[in-house]
Amino acid sequence: MHAITQTAAGADLIWREAPQPEPGPGQLLVRVRAAGVNRADLVQAAGQYPPPAGESEILGLEVAGEVAAIGDGVAGFTIGDKVFGLVAGGGYAEYCLLDARLAVPQPAGLGDEQAASLPETWLTAWLNLVDIGQVRPGQRVLIHAGASGVGAAAIQLAHALGARVAATVGGPDKCAWCRELGAELAIDYHCEDFVGAIKSWGGADLILDTVGGDYLPRNQACLNRDGTIVLIGLLRGSEAQANLGVLLVKRQRLIGSTLRALLVERKAALSSALWPWLLPRLAADKIRLTLDRCFVMPEAAQAHAWLAGGHNKGKVVLLG
Known part of the structure; x- marks a missing residue:
């Protein structure tokens, strides 16, 4: 062969x-x-x-x-x-x-x-949003890299299960595309700070992070109390500085996951x-x-x- x-x-x-x-x-x-x-x-x-x-x-x-x-x-x-x-x-x-x-x-x-x-995209989305993240109707879910294969599956899955969805993407065309998939908020990270946008939206209860690196403290900043970050990728590197005070006071959870x-x-x-x-x-x-x-x-x-x-x-x- x-x-x-x-x-x-x-x-x-x-x-x-x-x-x-x-x-x-x-x-x-x-x-x-x-x-x-x-x-x-x-x-x-x-x-x-x-x-x-x-x-x-x-x-x-x-x-x-x-x-x-x-x-x-x-x-x-x-x-x-x-x-x-x-x-x-x-x-x-x-x-x-x-x-x-x-x-x-x-x-x-x-x-x-x-x-x-x-298979890879949808099983990844299901594992991390449903099996690990325990997504529920009405929750606010932030999905990074929303125009990726996993991101597109995750937006549709969370939306179909009754969650409110926000996504970060690079470019206005991708923002429009993610909104078509069910994201009520799409943030172009090239020109907008996602932390401020998510805080104004009401914060996130569950974050699916394909990025890693310096996104960790930014994710913590917009994650609500008792919220969960599921880390599935390291596009911005494997080193990060967590704010343990925020983790403690807001009872946040950080979970690493690979399929x-x-x-x-x-x-x-x-x-x-x-x-x-x-x-x-x-x-x-x-x-x-x-x-x-x-x-x-x-x-x-x-x-x-x-x-x-x-x-x-x-x-x-x-x-x-």
Whole structure:
């Protein structure tokens, strides 16, 4: 098969021959027709986010395609079935292993590129807003990087669950786009201080932070009493200075979270909760697909550059 490989961390992304994996017990081998591109892939390509032990070194955390082979102990799937799902690595390839517990039958009318745009972003949003953040109707939720794939999913999820949503983005067009998704307040961080804007809005009860770094004290400043910050990214670095006095007096909570390293059993439980909620809403046009742009698989470097430059509104996908 062919796959995107590197000779070393930070080296060029090259589409070339690679060993084809074989499905083990409980696994499906998927002929990849589309693979989602995520910030985690950019960080891994730079050598700063190694895959979990035992997982593929090939980039790619979500795929859609057809079942090409079935491992021992797997029931409910046949060769040729259309599926999509979350993987811990290996998606930027012609073939990828998918744990059968995370495999989702692809609904009719949902294209490969659309299906591949869903797992990482929506499971991340569900994990951090619902499972960890315990979002409730009427809460004020601040989502940073609202025009990212995760941000777009998180805005729609929080809004659908009855929360009031604010988002930070870069540029007026992205502000307008986030408002279309359900954000009642969209803040262009290029020209407006989000702390002041959120305080004027009534503060935030829950903050989903993909940024890190110096956003931490700013998040604390606009977080309400008994509020929660869920940190899921480090776009502005891993070092931050927290105000422990504010943390104490306002009874704030700071929680770090990553999806990739969770045990597959936990991911399967999240999947069992998310997909019955999401897929009917997608079919009924109550939730929008937010597919920004597709590249063919050999153009992975261009796809990474597009994402790294912040040009996207929603998901970037590679076509196999």
